[in-house]
Amino acid sequence: MIRLAQARDLDRVDALYRALLDREESVRYTNWQKDLYPTLAHAKAAFEQGTLHVGEEDGALFGCVILNQIQPPEYASIHWNFQAAPEEVMVIHTLCIHPNFAGRGKGKEFVHFCEEHARAKSWPVIRLDTYEGNFPACRLYEGLGYFYAGETQFHFQNVIWETLKCFDKQVGSKGESRLS
Known part of the structure; x- marks a missing residue:
């Protein structure tokens, strides 16, 4: 089940971030850095804004x-x-799947949840970015009907430069048709 995070989830989100970053030391798909991003402080800020969602299965x-x-x-x-007005766009940030659940369709489950959330809020367009070397994420998004929109340089946490690939998808009827 995927739901809005509760205060009791914050330590578990932090543990998820740390497990993912530990795995990234041997298999690097993101450009995220321990104690820089993502952190408990990022999760707390999103929780306080009511924008952090968690997926739970059998208590995990x-x-x-x-x-x-x-x-x-x-x-x-x-x-x-x-093309859509800013108020018609939902952005997916920091989608993380715990390494213990990798390869079990949980990323796909989360993306479907994101799309339903956007529809419920009447946000017809979804945008996101992912690190250029995050091949599993790129395949996931493309396989779920997201269109590659381009790439650009981001100054990651004002520390290092990175190239991020950007994708979008129309999930409602308000956004203008796909451009040629």
């Missing part, structure tokens, strides 16, 4: 995501496939 936290309408400034340089 299998994933989390932040859903809001905050588009990074770098998004302005992307030629999005679906």
Whole structure:
């Protein structure tokens, strides 16, 4: 079940972040850094804003995501496939699946949840970005009907530069048709 996070989930979200970052030491798909991003402070901020969602199965936290309408400034340089006003766009941030649940369809389950959340909020367009080397995430999003919109340089936490690939998808009827 995927639901809005509760205060009691925060330590488990932090543990998920740490488990994922530990795995990243041997298999690097993200450019995330321990004690830099994602952290408990990021989870707490999202919780306080009511934008942190968690997935739980048999008492274990299998994933989390932040859903809001905050588009990074770098998004302005992307030629999005679906044009929409800022208030019509939902952005997927920091979608994480615990390594113990990897390869079990939990990422797909979360993306479907994100799409239903966007529809429920009447946000017809979803946007997201992922590190250029995150091949599993790129395959996941493309396989679920997201369109590659381009890539741009992001200054990750104002520490290092990275290239992120951007994707979008129309999930409602308000966004303009896909551009050619």
